[in-house]
Amino acid sequence: MKKHSIFLCLLLPAIVSCGRPASEQQPAAATIQIKGSDTELNLVQRLAEQYMKKAPDARISVTGGGSGTGIAALINKSADIANSSRAMEQSERDQAKANGVDPWEVVFAMDGLSVIVHPSNSVASLSLDQLGRIYRGEIKNWKEVRGPDAPISLYGRQSNSGTFVYFRKTVVKGDYSTAMKQMNGNAQIVEAVKSDKSGIGYVGLGYIKDRATGKVISGIKALTLGGPGPALSPLDPTSISSGKYPLLRPLFHYTNGKPSVTVLNFIRFELSDEGQSIVEHEGFLRVNEEYQKQNSSKIGS
Amino acid sequence: MRSLTRETLIEYLFAATALLAVGILAGIFLLLFTEGIPVFRYVRAGQFFSWNWNPNAYDQPDYGILSQVLSTLLVTGGALAFSIPIGIGAAAYLSEIAAPRTREFIKPMVELLAGVPSVVIGFLGIVVTGPWLARSLGTSNGLNALNGSLLLGLMSLPTIVTITEDALRAVPTEFKAASLALGANRLQTLVRVTIPSAATGVIAACMLGMGRAVGETMTVLMATGNALAPPQGFLDSVRTMTATIAIELGEVPFGTAHYHALFVIGFVLFIFTFLVNSISDLILLRFQRKMHG
Numbered sequence: 147m148k149k150h151s152i153f154l155c156l157l158l159p160a161i162v163s164c165g166r167p168a169s170e171q172q173p174a175a176a177t178i179q180i181k182g183s184d185t186e187l188n189l190v191q192r193l194a195e196q197y198m199k200k201a202p203d204a205r206i207s208v209t210g211g212g213s214g215t216g217i218a219a220l221i222n223k224s225a226d227i228a229n230s231s232r233a234m235e236q237s238e239r240d241q242a243k244a245n246g247v248d249p250w251e252v253v254f255a256m257d258g259l260s261v262i263v264h265p266s267n268s269v270a271s272l273s274l275d276q277l278g279r280i281y282r283g284e285i286k287n288w289k290e291v292r293g294p295d296a297p298i299s300l301y302g303r304q305s306n307s308g309t310f311v312y313f314r315k316t317v318v319k320g321d322y323s324t325a326m327k328q329m330n331g332n333a334q335i336v337e338a339v340k341s342d343k344s345g346i347g348y349v350g351l352g353y354i355k356d357r358a359t360g361k362v363i364s365g366i367k368a369l370t371l372g373g374p375g376p377a378l379s380p381l382d383p384t385s386i387s388s389g390k391y392p393l394l395r396p397l398f399h400y401t402n403g404k405p406s407v408t409v410l411n412f413i414r415f416e417l418s419d420e421g422q423s424i425v426e427h428e429g430f431l432r433v434n435e436e437y438q439k440q441n442s443s444k445i446g447s
Numbered sequence: 448m449r450s451l452t453r454e455t456l457i458e459y460l461f462a463a464t465a466l467l468a469v470g471i472l473a474g475i476f477l478l479l480f481t482e483g484i485p486v487f488r489y490v491r492a493g494q495f496f497s498w499n500w501n502p503n504a505y506d507q508p509d510y511g512i513l514s515q516v517l518s519t520l521l522v523t524g525g526a527l528a529f530s531i532p533i534g535i536g537a538a539a540y541l542s543e544i545a546a547p548r549t550r551e552f553i554k555p556m557v558e559l560l561a562g563v564p565s566v567v568i569g570f571l572g573i574v575v576t577g578p579w580l581a582r583s584l585g586t587s588n589g590l591n592a593l594n595g596s597l598l599l600g601l602m603s604l605p606t607i608v609t610i611t612e613d614a615l616r617a618v619p620t621e622f623k624a625a626s627l628a629l630g631a632n633r634l635q636t637l638v639r640v641t642i643p644s645a646a647t648g649v650i651a652a653c654m655l656g657m658g659r660a661v662g663e664t665m666t667v668l669m670a671t672g673n674a675l676a677p678p679q680g681f682l683d684s685v686r687t688m689t690a691t692i693a694i695e696l697g698e699v700p701f702g703t704a705h706y707h708a709l710f711v712i713g714f715v716l717f718i719f720t721f722l723v724n725s726i727s728d729l730i731l732l733r734f735q736r737k738m739h740g
Contacts, residue, residue, distance in 0.1 A: 214698030221700075241700055299587050304673065305503050306698035314505060321505045327590055327672035327684050328694070334573070334669075341578050342588040 177205040178409055182216015182229030183308050184331040185350035186397050189255060189428045190229055196424055197415045206412065210331070213308025220400055221245050226409055228400040231257065231308035231350070232315075248403045252444065253437040254416040255425040258351045258380035259309065259393035261369045262336065264343045269293040271370040271377040274317055274392055280346065281313075283323025288344060300326040301335045301347035312395055313348050340365040348393075351380050352429035386431055396437055397430070410445070417441060479714040486510075486707035495711065498677045500691065502705035510708050512715065514677040518592065518685035519716075521678055522667060525596025526603055526660040531653050533600075534607030535642070538652075541608070542615040543637055554612070561605035565665040572598045572670025586682055590672030593681040598666050603656035610655060614648025614734065615641055647734035654727030662720050664689035688716045 180190055187210040194206040208229075211219075216228035221242045234242075234249055242249050261277060263269060269291055272280070279285045280298055289295045300323055303310040309332075314322060329335045335347035336354065354362050362368045362381055370377035371392050378385035378392070385391045401409060415421050422432045433441065490510050497511030537557065541550050576597050577589030584593075618641050626636040642649065664687075672684030673694065692709055699706045 211697055218698050218700070237700070296587070304694045306694065318505070321501060324499070324501075324676035325674050325684070327588075327674045328686070329673070330669060337573065338588060338590065341581065344587045 176203075176408070177207055178227065178412060179219075179225045180206060180208045180227040180229060180399075181211060181219045181225040182227075183213040183231045183397070184210045184303075185213075185231045185257060185307075185309055185352070186229040186255075189352055189397075189425065189430055192428055193254075193416050193421060193424055194412070196420075197412055200415070201411070204408065204412065212304065212306030213311070214306040217400065220249070220402060221247055223247065223402065226401065226405070230398045230400060231395065232312040233396075233398065234400060235311075250401045250404055250444070252399050252401075252413055252417075252441055253396040253433050254399055254413065254421075255397045256431040256433060256437070257395050257397055258386055258391050258431060259313065259348055259395055260351055260354050260380040261346065261348050261371060261393075262339050262354060262366045263346050263369060264339060265365065265367045266343055267293060267367065269369065270367070271372060273372045273377075277371070278317050278319055281318045281322055281326065282320050283325060294344075296344040299342055299345045301329055301338050301342075301345055302326045303332075303335070303348075304328045304330065309348065309350065313393075316393065316395075336363075336366060351431065355381065355429035357427065357429065387434075389434060389436075394431075396433075404444075414445070417445075476717065479710050479717055483707055483710035483714045485702075486704055486711055489704035490708065495708075500675055500686075502695070502699075502708055508704070510704075512688070512712055514675065515686060515688045515691055515712065516715070518671075518678055519661060519687040519689070519719075521592050521681065522595040522599060522671065522685060522687055523657060523660045525592060525681060526599035527653065527657055529597060529600030530603045530607055530656055530660075534604050534652070534656065535611055535649060537604075537608045538611035538615055539637055539642065542612045543633070543641065554609075557605050557608050560601070563602075565602065565663060566669070568598050568602060569666040569669030572666060577670060584682065588672075590670065590684055591682050592671060592678055592685045595667045595671040595685065595687075596681065598670055599660040599663055602663060602666065603659045606659050607652045607656040610652035610731075611645075611649050614645040614652065617648065618644045645734070647730050647737065651727040651731035651734060654723055654730065658720050658723045658727065661723060662689060662716070664693050668693055688712050692716075 178194075180194070187208065191208045194208055198204050198206060213228075213230040213232055216225060216230055217234060217238055219225035220228035221238065222245070234251070239249060261272065267288065269288060272291060276285065276291050280291070281300060281302070283300075285291060285298065287295065287297055302313070302322060305311075305328075310322075314320075327338070329338060329347075332349040332353040335349050339345040339347045354366060354368055356363045360381070368379060368381060370379045372378070375390060378390055380386070380391055380393070382391075386394065399413065404410075405413065416425075417433065426432060494510045495512050497509065498514050499509035499511045500514060501509045541554060545553065572594050573590075577594050580589035580591070580594055580597075581587065622640055622644055623636055626640040627633070631639065667685075667687045668690040671687070671690070673686040673690055674684035675686055676683070678685045692712055695705070696709050699709060
């Protein structure tokens, strides 16, 4: 008899979980599922923590995986909010439509995508054109951009990353060099460049800014970037506030249609002065006026 | 009568659980096959046999898998170059030389190594072995095939040590006694008698270790840099088949050529590991027959 009861114990959980009616799984909907961008991950986690302190009923879970993964999750209806560091593409919008998902967009923070090198590298500044040629694999040695005679070792993100897509679209304008090492996230690129004297990488501003001083963290150097104009640093407040830093980009949330009250309250918190201070404290940038206008026309006040 | 039917019922139940594994295997095979086949609606078969893999390209997508296949072979080969000599050495020590108490201490440790999560080993690759390789080889970074090989060698070590040790211990003591009686010393006995008699078992152990290395994902994903260029050697960054699937399957739009192409890679990988494991099982079976039959 004893043996049987052990057997039953083993089987029971399986049977119970199979037979659970759908209604019992409903409370899960109260948890806001946020998924996507690795660049936004820490920031949104921090925002969610602070929000949950103020609204104890709220449950928010934030996971990464890359912007592409987040958008795919939104399309498959397995996430309430998709974090994305790039705008949704037309093909994705079409796909969403086909799946009965109507993407709704809000900009909750901004990022000055930063290009980093080892501190020992004598190169301090690059033009976007040079940067594009480096990442396309056309410039292979640092001496071609007035640096040391050393082969450039490229670090970038993987194709599921919004930053990968954004950087390719704005800077590379072609395919990345196949020699580029595809890293798993911003933090990995920072670590790799710290230990690689001839490395170059691109990461979100929040990953290189020291919280206390607002300067770049030790072990890496942030390049100043010149588009057509003079070279600007992502860490210089004026180049950011003027909107002239060439890789200034919005960080998006996408939801399916105008979000429910629960989700909207969280987004309102993010856009509040308190939320935006957290954004700044995490090393990213406040939403600028242009996107503030866009947001308020969508959300209403 | 009642107990008899219960008995048969339970027998059937257990038969069903055993068949489940076979069923799942067949299911996986079928899934990979049916999900992979539609890619040929968009892509010619010949395109898979080229070097460039770039399905979400800026303009023209490429579906060549040769670079990844080569990367997987390179990393696996390198891993075995580390783990086979060390594994056989460790197993020989454990089964032939070590005192029982030492063995009781070391063997569980080796087995424990098998339980270290691959993400932890990958992390080790980023912060310890990678920088160490870069320093000692004078390269700018250590995210290359050699780093992956080192870590995968470490991970396939427990498999190789455990099975090789079992094989060595299964060699009848008469063989060793005869060899020693003929005047051979212990080293000669080990190298010329014990290991050759256990050869099939040792080969099977290496093949199973290889199967482990081929299928490993997280560690290589973290430690080898994932560059798409075809590797020229061990100091180049590589992207294995497993890493490609892990990186790209999460975001690929369902039903596109890219989606199906990833299943083709999965299918190739499956066939690969299936062959390696089947061959090692066959060898192991032959070894057991030889020893006990």
